[in-house]
Amino acid sequence: MFTIGEFARLGRVSVRMLRHYDGIGLLPPAAVDPFTGYRYYRADQLRRLNRVIALKELGLTLEQVRAVVDDAVDVGELRGMLRLRRAELAARVAADTARLAGIEARLRMIETEGRMTTEDVVLKEIAPVRVAELTAVAAGYDAPDISPVIQPLYPELFRRLANAHVPPAGPTIARYEPTGDGDAVVVHAGVTVAVDPSAARDVAVVDLPAVPAAATVVHHGSMDEVDRSMQVLARWIEENGYRADGYAREVYLDYCPDEPEKGVTELQIAVSRR
Numbered sequence: 001m002f003t004i005g006e007f008a009r010l011g012r013v014s015v016r017m018l019r020h021y022d023g024i025g026l027l028p029p030a031a032v033d034p035f036t037g038y039r040y041y042r043a044d045q046l047r048r049l050n051r052v053i054a055l056k057e058l059g060l061t062l063e064q065v066r067a068v069v070d071d072a073v074d075v076g077e078l079r080g081m082l083r084l085r086r087a088e089l090a091a092r093v094a095a096d097t098a099r100l101a102g103i104e105a106r107l108r109m110i111e112t113e114g115r116m117t118t119e120d121v122v123l124k125e126i127a128p129v130r131v132a133e134l135t136a137v138a139a140g141y142d143a144p145d146i147s148p149v150i151q152p153l154y155p156e157l158f159r160r161l162a163n164a165h166v167p168p169a170g171p172t173i174a175r176y177e178p179t180g181d182g183d184a185v186v187v188h189a190g191v192t193v194a195v196d197p198s199a200a201r202d203v204a205v206v207d208l209p210a211v212p213a214a215a216t217v218v219h220h221g222s223m224d225e226v227d228r229s230m231q232v233l234a235r236w237i238e239e240n241g242y243r244a245d246g247y248a249r250e251v252y253l254d255y256c257p258d259e260p261e262k263g264v265t266e267l268q269i270a271v272s273r274r
Contacts, residue, residue: 001030007041011049026066027052059085098144101224120218121236126211126249126268131173132161132203133190140183141176141247143224150174153189154257157203161191164201169194172255175208176247185247214268215242218253222260226250226267233269242271 008015021027022039027048029039048069055065060081068078134157138149154172161168170192176185190206197205215237219229230248237244246269254264 001040001042004029004039004041007045010043011046011053013049013053021049021052024062026062026069058082059088094148098148101144121233122216123213123240123271124216126214126270128210129170129173129192129208130194130197130205131190131208132157132166132193132195132201132205133188134160134203135189136187137179138185138187141185143226146176146185146187147224150187150189151257153187154191154255157189157191160201160203161193164203166193166195166201168192172252173208174250174252211268211270213242213271214249215244215271216266216268219265219267221263223250223263223265224260226265229267233267237269237271241274243274245270245272 002010004015004018008018011018018027018039018041022029027045030042030045031040032038033040051069052065055068056062060068064081134153136149136153139145158168168191172189172191174190175188177188178184179186188206193205195205197207215233217229217233217236219226233248234244249268251266251268252263253266254262256262
């Protein structure tokens with residue numbers, strides 16, 4: 001048999017961890033010297049130790065680990081536990097990936113701050129437009145909050161329009177409005193259509209009114225990096241004595257869901273004189 005130190009080295013764990021597992025009855029030693037209290041382990045106990053460590057690394061609690069290694073959980077239950085853990089990890093990876101993209105976009109925006117120009121901003125009137133749209137609520141107006149909410153809306157919108165035999169008549173348009181509940185915003189994912197709004201469909205058909213004056217700029221690239229173009233608009237609005245009225249409307253001139261870095265989007269912010 002092996003001393004606790006030897007067994008810890010063989011199992012690549014700490015002596016402290018083995019003592020803890022013994023204390024909670026998860027992995028008691030094979031023998032304990034009645035005079036010295038020294039713990040001794042058999043080589044075949046490494047199999048149980050390895051299973052414990054593997055299950056812990058999957059994110060199971062020690063109680064769940066105990067049930068599995070003691071065969072108190074059948075294969076179906078174990079499969080369900082692991083699938084749940086897989087879904088949790090996938091959601092965390094997706095959230096971290098979106099957060100990382102946001103950080104990188106912020107860094108690029110900071111790096112280009114000194115070279116940004118307002119020369120490409122155009123003040124113009126926006127004509128009224130009819131759109132078919134779906135809506136959802138995002139936790140905030142930041143790109144990491146908006147992107148995962150708006151992206152699934154467009155495939156579903158196009159699917160419903162195809163089923164209703166309603167073809168798009170112009171570009172896709174995204175717009176936003178406050179919910180009155182903290183930072184949350186209502187996300188409207190729409191596309192220009194030329195249909196009777198009273199016809200029964202499973203999408204909303206809305207007439208967006210004309211905007212007498214809007215500061216506009218064309219953004220090239222992913223919407224995850226839209227902040228740099230928004231900064232251009234903000235500077236132009238401030239320098240020219242205007243104030244922004246509401247959130248920016250996004251008109252996707254070249255919608256590239258599979259290659260967002262190739263997208264072309266016109267940002268439109270309604271403005272009025274101070």
